[in-house]
Amino acid sequence: MVLKVVLFLLLVLNMLFYSDSYFREDKIFNLTKDSYRDRQSDLDLAIFGSSHAYSTYDPRIFETELNLHSFNFGGSAQRLLTGLPLMEEVVGKNELKIAVVDIFDMSVQHDSLGENSRMLQLQTFDNTEFSFTKVKSFSTIFSFKKLLDIFPTLRNHGSWFELVGKSPHIPKDDADFYKGYVSKFESFDSQTWERFLTKVAKRKKEIPKALAKSESKIIDKVISVFQSKGIPLIFVNAPSYNYQHDKRYQAYQHLIGDYVVSQGFDYIDYNLLTDKIGLKKADFKDPNHLNPKGALKVSAHLSDFIKRNYSIPNRENIEFDQNRYDLISENFKNSTLKFEDLGEQISSKANINAVYVFKTSSYGYELVFRQSDSDVNNVHVKLKFGIDDEDKKKHLEMFGEQSMDGNIVKHYPFLRRDQSILYKGSRYSIYQFRAPYDNIMDMELYVGPKRDLKIFDSINIKQKN
Amino acid sequence: MISLFVNLGFLVYFKYANFFIESFVDSFSLFGIALEISTLEIILPVGISFYTFQTLSYTIDLYRKKIEPAKDVISFFAFVSFFPQLVAGPIERASHLLPQFYIKHKFDYSLVKSGLLLMAYGLFKKMVVADRAAVYVNSVYNNVEDHNGLSYLYATVLFAFQIYCDFSGYSDIAIGASRTMGFDLMKNFDAPYFSKSLTEFWRRWHISLSTWFRDYVYIPLGGSRKGKYRTYFNLFLVFLVSGLWHGAAWTFIIWGALHGIVLVFEKAIYKSKEPFFKRLGLSNENLSNRMFFGTLTFFIVCLGWVFFRANGLDDALTVTQGIFTDISVNEIFAIENYTIGFNINEFKILMLSILLMLTFEAYYKRRSVINRLNKQSVIARWSFYLIVVMYIAIFGIYGETTTKEFIYFQF
Numbered sequence: 001m002v003l004k005v006v007l008f009l010l011l012v013l014n015m016l017f018y019s020d021s022y023f024r025e026d027k028i029f030n031l032t033k034d035s036y037r038d039r040q041s042d043l044d045l046a047i048f049g050s051s052h053a054y055s056t057y058d059p060r061i062f063e064t065e066l067n068l069h070s071f072n073f074g075g076s077a078q079r080l081l082t083g084l085p086l087m088e089e090v091v092g093k094n095e096l097k098i099a100v101v102d103i104f105d106m107s108v109q110h111d112s113l114g115e116n117s118r119m120l121q122l123q124t125f126d127n128t129e130f131s132f133t134k135v136k137s138f139s140t141i142f143s144f145k146k147l148l149d150i151f152p153t154l155r156n157h158g159s160w161f162e163l164v165g166k167s168p169h170i171p172k173d174d175a176d177f178y179k180g181y182v183s184k185f186e187s188f189d190s191q192t193w194e195r196f197l198t199k200v201a202k203r204k205k206e207i208p209k210a211l212a213k214s215e216s217k218i219i220d221k222v223i224s225v226f227q228s229k230g231i232p233l234i235f236v237n238a239p240s241y242n243y244q245h246d247k248r249y250q251a252y253q254h255l256i257g258d259y260v261v262s263q264g265f266d267y268i269d270y271n272l273l274t275d276k277i278g279l280k281k282a283d284f285k286d287p288n289h290l291n292p293k294g295a296l297k298v299s300a301h302l303s304d305f306i307k308r309n310y311s312i313p314n315r316e317n318i319e320f321d322q323n324r325y326d327l328i329s330e331n332f333k334n335s336t337l338k339f340e341d342l343g344e345q346i347s348s349k350a351n352i353n354a355v356y357v358f359k360t361s362s363y364g365y366e367l368v369f370r371q372s373d374s375d376v377n378n379v380h381v382k383l384k385f386g387i388d389d390e391d392k393k394k395h396l397e398m399f400g401e402q403s404m405d406g407n408i409v410k411h412y413p414f415l416r417r418d419q420s421i422l423y424k425g426s427r428y429s430i431y432q433f434r435a436p437y438d439n440i441m442d443m444e445l446y447v448g449p450k451r452d453l454k455i456f457d458s459i460n461i462k463q464k465n
Numbered sequence: 466m467i468s469l470f471v472n473l474g475f476l477v478y479f480k481y482a483n484f485f486i487e488s489f490v491d492s493f494s495l496f497g498i499a500l501e502i503s504t505l506e507i508i509l510p511v512g513i514s515f516y517t518f519q520t521l522s523y524t525i526d527l528y529r530k531k532i533e534p535a536k537d538v539i540s541f542f543a544f545v546s547f548f549p550q551l552v553a554g555p556i557e558r559a560s561h562l563l564p565q566f567y568i569k570h571k572f573d574y575s576l577v578k579s580g581l582l583l584m585a586y587g588l589f590k591k592m593v594v595a596d597r598a599a600v601y602v603n604s605v606y607n608n609v610e611d612h613n614g615l616s617y618l619y620a621t622v623l624f625a626f627q628i629y630c631d632f633s634g635y636s637d638i639a640i641g642a643s644r645t646m647g648f649d650l651m652k653n654f655d656a657p658y659f660s661k662s663l664t665e666f667w668r669r670w671h672i673s674l675s676t677w678f679r680d681y682v683y684i685p686l687g688g689s690r691k692g693k694y695r696t697y698f699n700l701f702l703v704f705l706v707s708g709l710w711h712g713a714a715w716t717f718i719i720w721g722a723l724h725g726i727v728l729v730f731e732k733a734i735y736k737s738k739e740p741f742f743k744r745l746g747l748s749n750e751n752l753s754n755r756m757f758f759g760t761l762t763f764f765i766v767c768l769g770w771v772f773f774r775a776n777g778l779d780d781a782l783t784v785t786q787g788i789f790t791d792i793s794v795n796e797i798f799a800i801e802n803y804t805i806g807f808n809i810n811e812f813k814i815l816m817l818s819i820l821l822m823l824t825f826e827a828y829y830k831r832r833s834v835i836n837r838l839n840k841q842s843v844i845a846r847w848s849f850y851l852i853v854v855m856y857i858a859i860f861g862i863y864g865e866t867t868t869k870e871f872i873y874f875q876f
Contacts, residue, residue, distance in 0.1 A: 001574050008847065008850065011847065011851060012851065012854055012855075015851055015854070015855055016858070019855065019859070153858060153859065154858060155864075157858060157859045157860070157861065157863075157864075158862070158864065160859050160860070161808070161810040161811075
């Protein structure tokens with residue numbers, strides 16, 4: 001009888017676990033976790049942290065430079081306490097060779113969180129497998145009496161119609177997504193900076209003299225997750241454009257840095273290395289987050305640091321065919337389309353020497369424009385393609401804007417020189433476009449001030465989704 | 466006598482004092498005399514009408530020597546304050562419940578299982594049907610002037626299901642919870658909306674209250690033993706008192722009076738109805754007859770619910786008038802009438818759930834669903850239990866912002 005009761009309760013729990021995936025709200029971390037699920041159990045390098053982590057450490061670089069399967073588990077406003085069950089889950093399912101944890105004042109604080117911050121923790125909790133640690137972390141942040149809210153099914157049941165049957169989270173065309181890494185090829189203007197400074201001025205000012213007990217305790221817990229499996233751990237702090245303006249932030253980072261170093265771990269505060277690695281304002285998407293251009297610089301430094309300080313056995317013969325940096329290193333050997341002989345006109349008027357097209361892991365394709373490093377300025381781009389009726393019915397609302405002739409047209413205003421990246425001695429501008437279609441027909445690409453310089457037309461691509 | 470006065474005294478003070486004061490002041494104002502008597506600031510104890518009646522039945526049964534005095538004070542207070550049914554019944558009789566406190570109850574798996582199933586059914590009725598219907602009903606009845614005749618009709622029919630599922634859902638949870646502990650509580654509802662007359666309806670609706678009024682008011686008044694007209698009067702009076710029991714408001718009194726009048730009418734024509742039907746070659750069990758009288762009864766009950774639910778007499782009259790005079794066929798196809806307070810998908814779930822409940826109750830009348838379920842394979846049974854749990858978890862209305870009390874907690 002007792003066995004029957006326990007079995008039935010387990011069945012109910014299982015039903016809830018099953019239905020929970022349908023009741024998650026549409027958040028970027030769903031895509032991160034879904035993307036991880038396809039690859040789990042062969043990770044070598046894992047990165048944890050908040051949005052600072054997911055916009056700074058690009059797994060493409062670690063894959064290319066270190067030849068390691070890498071993944072970024074950063075989640076918006078993710079506290080270390082929230083990430084703890086996720087770390088345990090990842091450590092339990094993979095034989096990690098090294099882990100990186102991004103750490104700063106907000107990530108170690110989890111007491112008395114505001115309503116918004118608490119809600120943001122849910123996207124990580126909803127995408128973490130059930131465990132005792134998850135229950136403990138959840139009840140610490142939300143209180144024990146709200147424990148049933150740990151199940152998205154019970155928490156969001158009232159929105160059953162909107163949530164069940166919803167489409168998977170799709171990154172926008174301008175989002176650069178790769179294995180948990182998320183950012184945009186954009187930078188911020190002076191107005192944004194002014195607004196940001198006003199916001200910062202309203203924050204708490206008192207300079208901390210020591211870490212609170214709960215703060216050092218959560219760091220200890222994180223350490224023990226990796227130490228128990230003998231996984232090397234590096235603590236890092238992503239750069240912030242306002243670091244120099246925020247004394248409290250600086251003081252906190254010193255305390256955190258001193259603490260983790262005293263525990264015997266490497267700690268890199270990238271705010272202190274901005275000159276060394278050449279970080280500029282144009283490398284920031286906003287005052288707190290890097291764009292892919294800045295992420296490339298920090299990730300390259302970190303991968304070099306790991307290479308020099310840790311003896312991690314390389315994997316051999318891994319193919320990273322969706323990784324732009326690996327493709328660049330391999331001279332675009334595995335790209336879907338390759339156009340290298342573009343002629344003098346395109347080269348001189350649009351400063352484009354070659355164009356590569358390849359399929360990414362996030363519902364679409366990436367266009368990589370190789371440019372010379374001369375002073376040619378912004379270039380307009382027009383991409384046009386057709387899809388069959390079946391795909392129109394299935395996906396069009398989500399992915400495209402239809403033109404008069406029924407095709408999909410995407411106009412990219414500029415290939416902005418200040419947002420292009422410099423890698424392996426060449427300059428590249430990158431655009432991603434979402435296209436989860438089975439057949440892409442009559443694809444055309446034009447560039448130039450009037451978008452009249454043809455790169456290609458009448459190209460068909462068949463893909464399986 | 467002391468017990469009666471104390472019990473009724475508390476009930477009258479807490480529940481009716483302000484009503485009598487207001488009515489007293491209103492009566493004088495009719496003659497142009499403005500009395501300045503302020504009403505009392507009273508917090509009504511939850512479920513006072515239920516445990517007062519339960520205690521009264523103990524006192525009266527003891528006086529009539531129908532029961533023995535409680536063997537110990539703990540058993541007596543446990544009988545009065547038995548937590549599953551304390552706040553909204555069923556109103557138990559001492560002869561039935563009190564002896565159950567004298568015996569030791571052992572864990573009984575089959576009782577626990579059937580109790581939990583009954584609780585699940587009660588939760589389904591309360592959380593899925595009643596609280597979902599309440600969204601529509603409250604939107605219409607709390608803003609009567611903003612709606613049309615068809616939405617009044619829908620809101621009233623939905624209120625019929627809301628109040629049934631709310632109240633019988635509570636009873637099921639109370640009976641089920643008691644059963645898990647080995648206690649047997651009386652049946653309080655028996656598929657009342659399948660009744661073919663109002664007389665039958667009252668044999669199936671809030672059975673513990675109907676039988677209480679029958680035993681402690683109707684029969685002591687003479688019942689049907691003192692002639693035809695006295696019987697009619699007794700019947701009418703019982704329902705007037707029943708209306709007043711539900712609340713100190715004129716709408717409840719009108720609700721009680723309406724039921725009383727229809728019951729008197731049914732009683733008056735009962736004897737002449739049978740020969741009339743026979744002459745037409747109709748049988749009471751004839752399907753069309755059952756459907757006709759079933760629908761008529763449901764309609765009369767719904768008419769009563771208008772007064773029961775309305776926020777005041779004016780609203781009740783507006784709704785009644787709207788139902789009879791302000792419905793056009795075109796409105797039936799207007800989606801706006803189905804999306805008041807929620808979206809069309811919620812309405813569809815509500816309809817599906819009501820249909821499931823009615824099917825279940827129609828089936829349950831003929832045979833025991835639980836017995837039939839027990840004969841199925843473990844996979845079928847467990848699948849059924851899981852579906853029920855998940856259906857309630859997903860389609861139930863619950864959570865911090867939507868917590869709703871049971872309607873009968875206020876009585």
